[in-house]
Amino acid sequence: MRTITLALIMAINGFGIVPIVRGKKAEPGHRIIIGQQKPEKMEKGAAKVVSDFLTAVKKGDNATVAASLHPNVEWNQPGNNRFSGTKKSSTEVFQMVGGMLEVSAHTLELTDVTVTAVNGNTVACLVHWKAVKPTGAVLDVDNIDVYSVENDQIVNAKVYSADLAQEDGFWQR
Missing domain, CATH: 3.10.450.50 (Nuclear Transport Factor 2; Chain: A,)
Structure with a gap:
């Protein structure tokens, strides 16, 4: 659970983790945000x-x-x-x-x-x-x-x- 939480925090703050949402991979340097404006x-x-x-x-x-x-x-x-x-x-x-x-x-x-x-x-x-x-x-x-x-x-x-x-x-x- 700690690893997932840390990974989420790192992804939110843009520390090089590429998030995948519904099978879509974000472009490098971009994040996919659900329910919010980019x-x-x-x-x-x-x-x-x-x-x-x-x-x-x-x-x-x-x-x-x-x-x-x-x-x-x-x-x-x-x-x-x-x-x-x-x-x-x-x-x-x-x-x-x-x-x-x-x-x-x-x-x-x-x-x-x-x-x-x-x-x-x-x-x-x-x-x-x-x-x-x-x-x-x-x-x-x-x-x-x-x-x-x-x-x-x-x-x-x-x-x-x-x-x-x-x-x-x-x-x-």
């Missing part, structure tokens, strides 16, 4: 959804941003500031972003997306944000955003900040 298709779909979302954020295309977010998206914003915490809907996410734009005098800008890594329906991105308050306070920070995509919409987002102290100081309570 990982390659799922990864391309999730990556495209997130790429389109981030491009829309950069361009200020609110219609595409809204269409990319599931109405019940769960958004986890880090830190200890007025915008930190879990948002439980796209409405709450838009309220948070609207508040950020107001506090930053509409200077908040996604300036760069430098890395996108995909694992199934999860996409991690290294992004860079900049903003300047009328007081002269500056936000210039990298974040790692991790998005989960289902049915061509973002259903979960978790943001990791490279500099929480800077973000907390900029956004304040």
